[in-house]
Amino acid sequence: LIFLKVVSDYGTGEKVTPEKVTDLIGSNIEKITSWLEQIHRNCLINQVSFSDEEEECIRKVIVNLQCSVSMEHQLRQILRYYKLAHGSFCERLNQYMNNPDMPCKTKTEGKKYFEKLKSKLI
Template sequence: MIYVFTALYCEAYPIIQYLGLKRRQDINRFQLFSDDRVSLLITGTGSLNAAIGVTSLFSLFSPGSGDILLNTGICGTDNMNLKKGTPVLCNKIIDLATFKSVYPDMLYRHPFAEGTVLTSPVPVTAGTEKRYNGPGITVTDMEAYGIFCAGSIFLQPHQMFFIKTVSDYESGEQLNGMQVSELLSANVDKIFGWIMPIHDELSKRRVSVFSDEEKTLLEKAAEAMKITVSMRHQLNQMMRYHKLLHGGFTAELTNFLEDRLKKPCKTKNEGKKCFEELRKRFV
């Protein structure tokens, strides 16, 4: 199942229309629309409402390793080079209330701009003190951090995706529901055309796709790079993805180990650098 969370009905409407989702009458607390593959829940605005919505739905339906969480909707930015309607896939989420950061795994090639989303407890305008000047693209919303925190209780970081569509330049501009829906409608086909195959792949992973030889090679790579348990999980996901696309990875990974890892990494920092090189080669 692909679980989609939006804050507002006008953000959900283009998806409901595109997929032909139907309202579930047995769920009263939230508006829930679904078919046999997608469930979309409207949480209301703000991190708290978003977290409650995710927790409520997942407590009812118990998502598993083959499921996906997608949070989509509008966002603001002070980057005038980003055109309105640009979809941004978020690789980092910062809570502006606590300045804590979380990181969705970026394991898949994608056609989107990539950036950081700042989740604010109030709408961000030009006068709002954000206290974040990191590199790259930055956008703002009010739900992503709460959705990630609640979602991470049930799912792994590689199962959660946050795609925000630029709607304003933090000038205090007010968009009506129709304008919001029009902005998001332009990206629905692109988003679901990308995420549906990922869901198909994750569903297949419920059955192991690795041979004994491949498992031994992956263990050898993990030990040589001295990577953490979380990074071992990412390594397995990358290699599954690569195998499903290309039929195998044994020769390429063996060459990588012989070329880059003639000697095992001595420190965690060395291991992280090596892991990043491997990720760039295989993703």
């Protein structure tokens, strides 16, 4: 999340109107968009990608736990952080998936195991 604070007065007590804020943003839109584009470029450069082996491990978890799309997004985000902090996560995921209860038989069961996995990774 990015928050942009617009300083519309300098403590003069002047009343701030929506029109004044719109004018301030409009007159500085090039600076604002340039700043946002710079942040976007930095995010793309620093984005963590997964190897083919890691993608295969992720796919195995998604299938075995019957993950929803939302759960898959959560898992990928957690694994990005894990990879940045600890390196590869495949061995850890494979150990977790070598549970005799895998694959899960129901989505409810999958959610239960998903929560346990999240707590182990975070």
